Amino acid sequence: MERRLFLKNILSVSGVVALGQWPFETWAETAASTIKITILHTNDQHSRLEPFPKTDRLAGRGGVVNRARLLSKIRSEEANVLLFDAGDIFQGTPYFNFYKGRPEIELMSQMGYDAVTMGNHDFDGGLDLYVKQIKEYATFPVLVANYDFSGTVMQGLAQPYKIFTVKGVKIGVFGLGINPDGLIPEKLFGGTKYLDPIKTANETAAFLKNEKKCSLVVCLSHLGYKMSGGEVSDLVMAPQTKNIDLIIGGHTHTFLNEPTSLTNLAGKPVLVNQAGWGGASLGRLDFTFDRVSKQVFYSSQAISVQ
Template sequence: MERRIFLQKSLVVGTGLAISPSLLSYPKEPEHLDKITILHTNDTHSNIETFPSTHAKYPNQGGVARRYAMLKEIRKQEKNVLLLDAGDIFQGTPYFNKFHGELEMKLMTHMGYDCATMGNHDFDAGLEGFLNAYQHADFPFVCSNYNFNNTILKDLTKEYQIFNKGPFKIGVFGVGVGLEGLVAKAHYQDTEWLKPIPIANRIAKHLRFEEECDLVICLSHLGYEPKQFKDNDQTLASETQNIDLIIGGHTHTFLPKPEVHLNKLGEKVLINQVGWAGLALGRIDFYLGEKKKHQRHDLILV
């Protein structure tokens, strides 16, 4: 791999309707560098509508319509955009109780999601319910450490997905939390959970060296630092290699900016997670080039 990767980071938070184009793009771009814009969500939990004005903590915030408007504006300004989700799409509002995940899949397809992984609540309608909802999704699910071979989801999900965006080749894979004791057995049936760190090391190595990906991204529903689980995003970062970015979920952690951690070789890996309920849209810009490293952190209010 001859090209070096540089990054520019920001966080987009939905708190209103008006979008300022100047805030959603960077006015001064690094010269002679190609850019990929990674947008991401996690733990949206069937939150379709904007929070009401009377809400004690999030009045007039969130909502699919605002996220969609934000996405359209960013896509107008950026050539290479990848939209990802780190799981727990289901459960949390009457929309899930009524439509059992179908509405969420339809809306994510309409918003142009490229890829997602499964969280523990995405099993809440059972495997049959997920299968029925997935028929309305036009994007893949990557579930590297869930073995569905003895279930009706066999061959439905993938270990990883590769995307070509402009000059970039991006490999995306997903790891999920253990289901025993967290999800009713009847909902996941004979799904086998595999330890995520050995799986992550194997797939990241394959994506980096066999597939020659410029970026390797892990969609993690392990949690940022859950006390009840040994495996989490921070241990995932420190005990693996060849991963550039971990997009997290499960613990509803709101990180004001992506964190820089060191992997097992002492190389930098980013971790980001943007809360829950679709209140925030994460944005991280990576550049391909050979000279300088460009960074910028923005909190963009919408």
């Protein structure tokens, strides 16, 4: 009965789709013909450390204990796993009101997150609080390329990008934050300068793909899957880029059963994925790098956490 429940709560994309040819210059560390890398992701956790209550439509789903158990299982089955979050870690339950973000960051560190980006609610306690919790309890970097933190307490703490090398394959990851106007009070944004996300994305992705020879470029975005009023969203940005392969999104709490595939300016696919909110789902994409065909293939799952 438990096995049937587990299988029911995994939504998989059938078949395998080729993403196209990418740089393979970094494969010197291995002679393997193929390398599989699993990317897991969450977004908009909103301080929800326990499962959703019985009165909620997501009743029983989520909770850091359930997520940690699931992560442990996947890591026992897969050799190469990366775990990311697309922002809004803070705000939403009394845990944040009382403990100001410490348990959220500590538990994410214990779960082995590799990188996160910032959401608008991560500013809710002000930059000083965010810096304190990250410096004291985070074992992962904060990646934001389109916020200029010069002259603020965040200067030197946030990075625009990070490159993860897995069995010789370079995975370039960078972050994008949402426009703060109307979302983040000026006093909490703390003198941070907001930079155009599409321009920044193209510049950063080109650097990672062309100069750093990354075989896969991933954007951790808190722009939202689809926005109204002309705001830049993941669906708006993706077709205006050239070198991004995967956008892991947040902000709009969008549950996707499979990634949305869009075509970029170079005629290549860009995958856009998002895993709902509150830790109720875990996004999973398995990328297989094939040395012979020099192509990257993927499959995906949307996994209910419970």
